[in-house]
Amino acid sequence: MVAINIETEDGQKEALRRMLTIRAFDTKAGELFGDGELPGFVHLYIGEEAVGVGACAALEEDDYITSTHRGHGHCIAKGLDLERMMAELYGKANGYCNGKGGSMHIADVDAGMLGANGIVGAGPPLATGAALTSQVKGEDTVALAFFGDGAVAQGQIHEAINLAATWNLPAVFLVENNQFGEGTPVEKQHNLQNLSETAEAYNIPGFTVDGMDVTAVFEAVKEARKRAVDREGPTFIEADTYRYRGHFEGDQQPYRTDEDIDLWKENDAIESFKERLIDAGTITESEFEEMEADISAQVEEAAKNAKEADYPDPNEAYDDMFNATVPEIDGFAQQMRTDGGEDR
Amino acid sequence: MSTESAPSSGPSQTEEMTVREAIRLAMREELDRDDDVFVIGEDVGEFGGVFEVTSGLVDEYGEDRIRDTPISEAGFMGAAVGAAATGTRPVVEIMFADFLGVCSEQIINQMAKNRYMFGGKTEMPVTVRTTEGGGMGAASQHSGTLHTWFAHFPGIIAVAPGTPRAAKGLLKSAIRSDDPVFVFENKAMYEQTGEVPLDEDYTIPLGTAKVEREGDDVTVVATQRLVGESLDLADELAGETSVEVIDLRSLYPLDTDTLVESVNKTGRLVIADESPLSYGTHAEVATRVMENAFFSLDAPIQRVGVADVHIPFSPALEEEVLPDADDVKAAIDRIV
Numbered sequence: 001m002v003a004i005n006i007e008t009e010d011g012q013k014e015a016l017r018r019m020l021t022i023r024a025f026d027t028k029a030g031e032l033f034g035d036g037e038l039p040g041f042v043h044l045y046i047g048e049e050a051v052g053v054g055a056c057a058a059l060e061e062d063d064y065i066t067s068t069h070r071g072h073g074h075c076i077a078k079g080l081d082l083e084r085m086m087a088e089l090y091g092k093a094n095g096y097c098n099g100k101g102g103s104m105h106i107a108d109v110d111a112g113m114l115g116a117n118g119i120v121g122a123g124p125p126l127a128t129g130a131a132l133t134s135q136v137k138g139e140d141t142v143a144l145a146f147f148g149d150g151a152v153a154q155g156q157i158h159e160a161i162n163l164a165a166t167w168n169l170p171a172v173f174l175v176e177n178n179q180f181g182e183g184t185p186v187e188k189q190h191n192l193q194n195l196s197e198t199a200e201a202y203n204i205p206g207f208t209v210d211g212m213d214v215t216a217v218f219e220a221v222k223e224a225r226k227r228a229v230d231r232e233g234p235t236f237i238e239a240d241t242y243r244y245r246g247h248f249e250g251d252q253q254p255y256r257t258d259e260d261i262d263l264w265k266e267n268d269a270i271e272s273f274k275e276r277l278i279d280a281g282t283i284t285e286s287e288f289e290e291m292e293a294d295i296s297a298q299v300e301e302a303a304k305n306a307k308e309a310d311y312p313d314p315n316e317a318y319d320d321m322f323n324a325t326v327p328e329i330d331g332f333a334q335q336m337r338t339d340g341g342e343d344r
Numbered sequence: 345m346s347t348e349s350a351p352s353s354g355p356s357q358t359e360e361m362t363v364r365e366a367i368r369l370a371m372r373e374e375l376d377r378d379d380d381v382f383v384i385g386e387d388v389g390e391f392g393g394v395f396e397v398t399s400g401l402v403d404e405y406g407e408d409r410i411r412d413t414p415i416s417e418a419g420f421m422g423a424a425v426g427a428a429a430t431g432t433r434p435v436v437e438i439m440f441a442d443f444l445g446v447c448s449e450q451i452i453n454q455m456a457k458n459r460y461m462f463g464g465k466t467e468m469p470v471t472v473r474t475t476e477g478g479g480m481g482a483a484s485q486h487s488g489t490l491h492t493w494f495a496h497f498p499g500i501i502a503v504a505p506g507t508p509r510a511a512k513g514l515l516k517s518a519i520r521s522d523d524p525v526f527v528f529e530n531k532a533m534y535e536q537t538g539e540v541p542l543d544e545d546y547t548i549p550l551g552t553a554k555v556e557r558e559g560d561d562v563t564v565v566a567t568q569r570l571v572g573e574s575l576d577l578a579d580e581l582a583g584e585t586s587v588e589v590i591d592l593r594s595l596y597p598l599d600t601d602t603l604v605e606s607v608n609k610t611g612r613l614v615i616a617d618e619s620p621l622s623y624g625t626h627a628e629v630a631t632r633v634m635e636n637a638f639f640s641l642d643a644p645i646q647r648v649g650v651a652d653v654h655i656p657f658s659p660a661l662e663e664e665v666l667p668d669a670d671d672v673k674a675a676i677d678r679i680v
């Protein structure tokens with residue numbers, strides 16, 4: 001995805017469109033999961049759209065991101081294709097990972113999306129590595145790691161930030177503080193007022209921004225990106241946000257009330273940005289509705305196509321383990337096949 | 345060999361319950377019995393654990409004894425090691441065995457070596473409960489069966505129950521043990537039901553297997569989910585092939601005697617375990633039998649497991665790689 005300039009009207013509309021796309025996609029994913037259409041676990045990004053969109057809008061197309069188990073929004077913000085994403089959620093052959101990854105592992109390395117990740121805290125070291133490549137090769141690319149407030153308790157993210165700070169790497173560490181790590185509130189996981197205070201330990205800049213405001217996130221990341229390409233090293237940004245849905249679909253959420261959620265919804269990222277754009281005359285109500293309908297049609301189409309798409313051939317389960325051919329796998333696969341499966 | 349401790353007094357009552365309930369009951373009984381026991385892990389408190397195994401315990405025992413942690417496996421696994429070395433008995437929950445990699449330093453170099461390195465001067469009464477296995481579309485990072493790794497490492501006792509009864513008895517022994525014990529729970533089994541002894545002193549000695557069903561033609565040594573599947577298969581084959589089914593229960597120590605006795609009788613062996621086939625649990629069981637019952641074997645030993653791949657997401661692929669009763673049946677057919 002090409003950087004968009006949120007200072008322009010077109011850029012603003014594009015940002016709104018991407019936020020709406022994320023919401024529509026994840027709303028659909030939640031519905032499909034509820035209907036028993038999707039296997040596995042699904043973690044929705046609804047409520048947090050401004051963070052992914054604001055951040056990716058400030059990145060250039062060749063920049064890298066690493067993501068989390070809640071990665072659909074990051075994928076869309078980075079410009080990934082809805083059809084292939086949906087297909088992956090279904091485990092279909094035409095999905096981004098040919099059905100091997102699913103919701104938690106969507107990746108498109110060519111698009112700079114280094115993977116959603118099922119391991120909390122595993123992304124930041126990968127981003128540090130991508131930033132190292134950039135430095136070693138003298139490229140102007142930047143790597144941004146998305147991670148949750150819960151992940152800040154993981155040791156490996158601190159090692160990653162320390163390396164990036166010490167080596168002055170072009171990295172941006174962006175914590176999406178949605179107030180919970182699964183069912184545990186952020187105050188019970190960290191003895192900090194703001195998670196951005198973490199930056200002090202590494203002697204890099206740290207900011208907390210309003211993660212419900214796409215412009216605020218955009219500006220912070222843009223500034224951080226500039227520092228990175230100017231060889232001034234990494235930045236740590238905390239975006240305060242909220243997830244509206246459970247940790248995963250099906251979560252009973254004993255840890256919060258509907259009132260808590262409503263309080264955050266009053267400051268909904270999409271609603272407030274839309275109102276701002278309408279007030280400024282950037283977009284009309286009817287243009288907005290058109291945009292919404294258009295996105296909804298795209299998402300429905302993607303879901304329909306994904307549902308109808310083919311599952312991978314079961315034999316593909318044994319592919320992709322190594323670059324080389326490993327006789328054991330073929331042999332064991334043959335031995336384990338009980339459906340009289342043909343030779344490969 | 346005697347496998348289960350008979351209740352010391354009173355009638356031995358049982359109740360039908362799920363594996364999940366059996367595990368929870370074991371924890372409850374041990375929390376009641378010993379104030380030094382506490383449970384620690386991510387969202388084990390109010391949330392009740394992602395598989396609801398610890399559900400409700402925090403209301404009974406409070407936040408000090410059912411202790412939620414930040415998402416920092418190395419930190420809280422290490423804390424459990426330190427706590428165990430200094431007189432408490434932590435029961436650590438690692439949500440998915442795949443995350444053991446995140447805290448393997450604390451397990452490998454601290455927990456497992458502590459007692460030995462310090463000349464036997466420390467005890468390490470840690471229990472680690474974790475979930476394994478595929479079948480839920482959870483994809484590669486949440487579906488692994490890693491018990492071979494840890495069973496292989498000196499200083500660690502590793503068990504993997506195949507029935508609700510075993511789930512209770514093994515966990516209680518684990519908590520009472522002064523050594524590190526890993527309990528590998530197969531998450532596809534939490535809803536499985538069976539009769540479970542209510543006796544608070546019912547335990548299963550670590551290192552013992554159990555003949556769950558007697559047979560004459562072939563021994564199937566199975567673990568976890570494959571125990572139930574093999575028992576059903578044995579029922580199906582009855583009249584045609586007489587299958588003896590053993591729940592291995594303990595990966596380390598391994599109950600060689602029970603295996604050898606069975607193979608001496610049947611002359612044939614199938615090993616069914618949902619882990620990668622190379623260098624694993626299958627190999628160890630096979631070797632023990634070869635070393636001790638080679639001349640009783642009438643046919644080559646058969647392995648049923650995962651063909652050295654990760655567990656893929658798509659149902660079409662996951663179903664392909666996961667071993668089940670059909671695979672056990674095919675293995676039996678090859679040698680009987």
Ligand SMILES: Cc1ncc(C[n+]2csc(CCOP(=O)(O)OP(=O)(O)O)c2C)c(N)n1
Pocket residue numbers: 068069070118119120121147148149150151152178179180181182247386415417439443446
């Ligand atoms: C190493 C590891 N430990 C635990 C988990 C289970 N888990 C998945 S998501 C999650 C909460 C993550 O919280 P946070 O980082 O704040 O991200 P959020 O879900 O709020 O987006 C946990 C504990 C995991 N996937 N990986």
